[in-house]
Amino acid sequence: MSNEDITLTAGDAEVTVQPGNGGRVGGLRVGGTQLLRQGERFGCFPMVPWCGRIRDGRFRDGAAVHQMPLNSPPHAIHGTARDGAWRVARVGAGEAVITYDLVDPWPYTGRVTQQFVLTPDALTLSMSVETYDSSFPAQIGWHPWFNRNLGGEDVRLDFTPAWQEERGDDHLPTGDRTEPRPGPWDDCFGMPGGVDVTLTWPGQLELKVASREEWVVVYDEQEAAVCVEPQTGPPNGLNTLPRQVTPLEPLEAATTWTWRRL
Known part of the structure; x- marks a missing residue:
């Protein structure tokens, strides 16, 4: 199947999936209103095989130290899969599945699978990394x-x-935890009961971002958009809190966005 854009619809909700543009969600319309910032680098992109910044682009795996390209100098940011073209595995009513095989500069072989499921009032995004x-x-x-x-x-x-x-001054967690502080933010927060963030556009729409994962980065330093990013670990987590992908145990995560009219 080609990697042209995929449109999913359910009720008055419409999602555009872009396999050829980093496997991102290019748009989410509810009742004709576009909720996601438009542009080829925006929408909602997958952060994989890492999230946020890696300090100096280097991470250690056992005795080996790997260097990633510094795409946000002096760090490496947001993984490699958002820069690649994904393959379409299947498309059904309100559902799509796409895959991406990890390649250089990532030093390991593995496959990433994304699933998108749309209902009239929710979008569920699931992702797995397997080797x-x-x-x-x-x-x-x-x-x-x-x-x-x-x-x-x-x-x-x-x-x-x-x-x-x-x-820290380098935008990476220092390893210390503080009481939550007022924004603006480019910060990582811990939610041990699972990510639960509500976005409210007064008089228009309420959207809840939920995930069983315990980490969320909130970024609202730009005028056009705010980012609420559920993830399986903090920035620089390949070094500080690594989650191992093994042949027996893939890494899996999901987030659901639920909305209602106000």
Whole structure:
């Protein structure tokens, strides 16, 4: 199957999946209103096989040290899969599955699978990383750019994290945790009960971002959009909190966005 855009519809919701543009969600319309910032680098892209920044682009796996390209100098950011073309595995009513085989510069062989399931009031994004070869550390996350404004008041964010990762001058967690602080943010928060963030566009729409994962990065330093990013570990987590992908145990994660009209 080609990697042309895929359109999923359910009720008055419409999702565009872009296998050829990094396997991202190019758009999410509810009742004709576009919720995601438009542009080839925006929408919602998968962060895999790592999330956020890796310090100096280097991570250790046992005795080996691997260097990733510094695409956000002096660090490497957001994985490699958003730069590749994904293959379409299947498309059904309100559902699509796409895959991506990890290649250089990532030093290990593995396959990433993304599933998109749309219902009239929710979008569920699932992702897995599997290997049939050597084990390796990895992370999974999603980086949606929600439009700050849908034509009325700016969006409001509501969430109650247990802690905030202290951020150093290099934008990476220092390893210390603090009480959650007021924004603006480019920060990682811990939610041990699972990610639960509500975005409210007053008088228009409420959207809940939920995940069983315990980490969320909130980025709202840009005027056009706010980002709420569920992920399987903190930034630089390949070094500080690695999750191993093994032939017996893939790394799997999911997030569900649920919305309602106000």
